[in-house]
Amino acid sequence: MSSNAAESFNAWIVDCRSLPITRMVDMLRIKLMNMFVTRRTDSVAAINRSERRIDEFVDYYFHVAAFRKSYEEVIHPIPTSMRLEYENSANFDILPPPTKRQHGRPKKRRIRSRGEQVRMIRCGRCGKLGNHNKKTCKESLV
Numbered sequence: 001m002s003s004n005a006a007e008s009f010n011a012w013i014v015d016c017r018s019l020p021i022t023r024m025v026d027m028l029r030i031k032l033m034n035m036f037v038t039r040r041t042d043s044v045a046a047i048n049r050s051e052r053r054i055d056e057f058v059d060y061y062f063h064v065a066a067f068r069k070s071y072e073e074v075i076h077p078i079p080t081s082m083r084l085e086y087e088n089s090a091n092f093d094i095l096p097p098p099t100k101r102q103h104g105r106p107k108k109r110r111i112r113s114r115g116e117q118v119r120m121i122r123c124g125r126c127g128k129l130g131n132h133n134k135k136t137c138k139e140s141l142v
């Protein structure tokens with residue numbers, strides 16, 4: 001029973017989760033794009049260091065030849081694409097799926113599994129041993 005991937009993802013997006021949906025999607029897009037750029041840069045650097053051609057690592061479907069081959073045949077438009085016909089087309093409303101939302105604000109911290117060990121850490125702010133750090137410290141220092 002492991003949900004490490006989901007937990008890692010949730011930890012990665014925790015600062016986005018409180019945002020309105022459009023800003024959340026936008027921030028996730030930016031996070032993903034930054035990650036892809038970093039990985040691509042690392043990959044290109046590794047390939048260059050190996051003294052192999054970068055073309056060897058690009059799939060055939062991303063080559064110009066494959067793109068040209070995709071469009072060498074005539075693509076006919078679908079004749080009914082502008083006006084799709086449905087039975088009872090006057091009553092055709094797409095409704096959202098039925099959902100039951102819990103009351104209150106969604107929890108940000110996950111519920112720990114039974115028997116899960118919590119590592120004790122020392123807070124850099126109040127100096128107490130526990131499960132909080134300088135950032136999450138709620139001790140009031142006078």
Ligand SMILES: [Zn+2]
Pocket residue numbers: 123124125126127128132133134137138139
């Ligand atoms: Zn503290």
